[in-house]
Amino acid sequence: MEEVEFLVVGAGPAGSTAAREAASAGIETLVLEKDRVVGAKRVCAAGLRPGFCETFDLPRDVVHCDTPRLALFDAQGREHEVLFGPGHTSTREELDGTMARLAQAAGAEIRTQSLLKHFHRERDRVVVEYADITNGTRRTVRARSVFVATGATARFDRLSEERAFDDPRWDAGLMTTLQYRVYLDRPAAAIAYQTLELHYYVSRGARQIVAWMFPKRDHLAIGLGLLGKLPGAELRKELDAFTERVGRRLYPAAAVTHVKEEGHLLFGGWPRAEVAESGVMVGGTAAGLVDATNGEGIFEAAMSGRFAAHAILEHRDSPQASGNRYRERLNARFRRRLEHRVRLMRFLEERPKRYALLFEELASSTRFSNALYREDRERTPFDRLVLYAHALRFGLRASFV
Ligand SMILES: Cc1cc2nc3c(=O)[nH]c(=O)nc-3n(C[C@H](O)[C@H](O)[C@H](O)COP(=O)(O)OP(=O)(O)OC[C@H]3O[C@@H](n4cnc5c(N)ncnc54)[C@H](O)[C@@H]3O)c2cc1C
Numbered sequence: 582m583e584e585v586e587f588l589v590v591g592a593g594p595a596g597s598t599a600a601r602e603a604a605s606a607g608i609e610t611l612v613l614e615k616d617r618v619v620g621a622k623r624v625c626a627a628g629l630r631p632g633f634c635e636t637f638d639l640p641r642d643v644v645h646c647d648t649p650r651l652a653l654f655d656a657q658g659r660e661h662e663v664l665f666g667p668g669h670t671s672t673r674e675e676l677d678g679t680m681a682r683l684a685q686a687a688g689a690e691i692r693t694q695s696l697l698k699h700f701h702r703e704r705d706r707v708v709v710e711y712a713d714i715t716n717g718t719r720r721t722v723r724a725r726s727v728f729v730a731t732g733a734t735a736r737f738d739r740l741s742e743e744r745a746f747d748d749p750r751w752d753a754g755l756m757t758t759l760q761y762r763v764y765l766d767r768p769a770a771a772i773a774y775q776t777l778e779l780h781y782y783v784s785r786g787a788r789q790i791v792a793w794m795f796p797k798r799d800h801l802a803i804g805l806g807l808l809g810k811l812p813g814a815e816l817r818k819e820l821d822a823f824t825e826r827v828g829r830r831l832y833p834a835a836a837v838t839h840v841k842e843e844g845h846l847l848f849g850g851w852p853r854a855e856v857a858e859s860g861v862m863v864g865g866t867a868a869g870l871v872d873a874t875n876g877e878g879i880f881e882a883a884m885s886g887r888f889a890a891h892a893i894l895e896h897r898d899s900p901q902a903s904g905n906r907y908r909e910r911l912n913a914r915f916r917r918r919l920e921h922r923v924r925l926m927r928f929l930e931e932r933p934k935r936y937a938l939l940f941e942e943l944a945s946s947t948r949f950s951n952a953l954y955r956e957d958r959e960r961t962p963f964d965r966l967v968l969y970a971h972a973l974r975f976g977l978r979a980s981f982v
Pocket of ligand 1: 615623624731864882
């Protein structure tokens with residue numbers, strides 16, 4: 582049976598970062614990826630937070646547009662401008678492709694068309710079975726540590742008899758999404774290429790919708806998502822109506838030359854209760870590391886990959902100890918904020934008029950919006966003061982709508 586020190590499953594931002602950072606520290610690393618071309622099938626708006634390329638040492642040419650404006654549209658369709666960053670946009674074929682290439686350059690092996698089927702513990706190793714899709718065979722690898730980063734479709738009840746990663750709240754956090762890549766015969770209004778738009782409204786069928794317009798070099802990514810399921814035809818109708826509204830504002834004179842439709846699950850619920858057990862660590866979206874208010878999860882995914890690689894390096898002889906270290910760092914960095922975002926989102930959804938109150942608050946103070954988007958550990962005492970003052974004002978106003 583094949584043996585490897587570190588096995589990564591999934592070559593998204595979480596898996597490729599883990600592989601790159603482990604391999605560059607001299608750890609023998611193998612990545613299993615089900616797709617033939619890394620990133621080619623990822624459906625995503627691919628908005629990146631300020632400083633993403635620098636944090637993960639990525640070339641700037643993955644960035645399509647720098648976006649210093651965040652435009653938040655409330656349930657009545659009113660726009661609230663928040664200046665930040667700037668943020669950036671990319672596409673996942675470019676971003677994931679680049680991250681995977683860098684992992685390979687650092688020494689990791691990436692085996693595509695390899696679909697994880699099962700894993701179990703055997704003494705001090707994890708035995709992983711996967712399907713080699715190219716020739717339809719089953720293969721087995723034994724690893725000292727495994728990092729599972731298979732995204733929103735991760736179903737641990739089907740992958741292992743070990744129940745550590747089962748989470749009764751997981752399914753309730755799954756969102757259905759649909760996105761159009763809209764190609765135009767001429768550029769849209771200049772402001773479109775400087776802006777990440779997020780829209781929060783209630784659909785005709787009384788469902789809470791989060792929709793977006795993120796600009797790219799050669800197209801606009803226009804999409805929407807909602808918790809739970811909606812039949813494809815209804816989802817398309819909803820997206821057609823939204824796209825028309827965006828078109829009227831941003832490209833009234835342009836003709837649409839081509840539309841590419843794509844859909845996938847997005848996670849918008851509670852972070853997974855357990856993320857490390859007996860040599861297996863779970864990262865990225867598979868660990869529920871997505872901000873429920875805006876769908877951001879690329880940064881969290883890549884950071885979880887970094888934490889996994891570093892935890893292995895710190896405790897190379899003890900997968901149990903590296904798992905404990907990984908859990909500790911992940912929880913300290915993300916759990917509080919992400920849980921708070923789920924609570925905030927549910928509070929807003931209860932009375933959609935509350936979106937306007939929050940967005941007014943964010944647009945009125947750059948200090949407040951910056952403090953809100955910062956990680957807890959990066960906040961200064963003054964940030965906290967500003968945050969609590971605005972949160973109190975918002976909370977009081979929101980209680981009366
Ligand atoms: C419509 C949409 C828009 C989004 N917009 C944004 C955004 O603008 N900004 C942002 O930060 N986040 C966004 N997200 C969230 C973001 O896509 C995820 O947080 C991010 O992709 C998580 O990275 P990951 O590495 O954990 O998983 P993924 O990127 O999902 O990668 C998982 C990898 O595992 C592979 N895989 C899956 N199952 C198996 C298996 N059984 N065996 C082998 N390989 C497997 C997949 O092929 C894939 O390559 C969006 C998501 C959606 C759906």
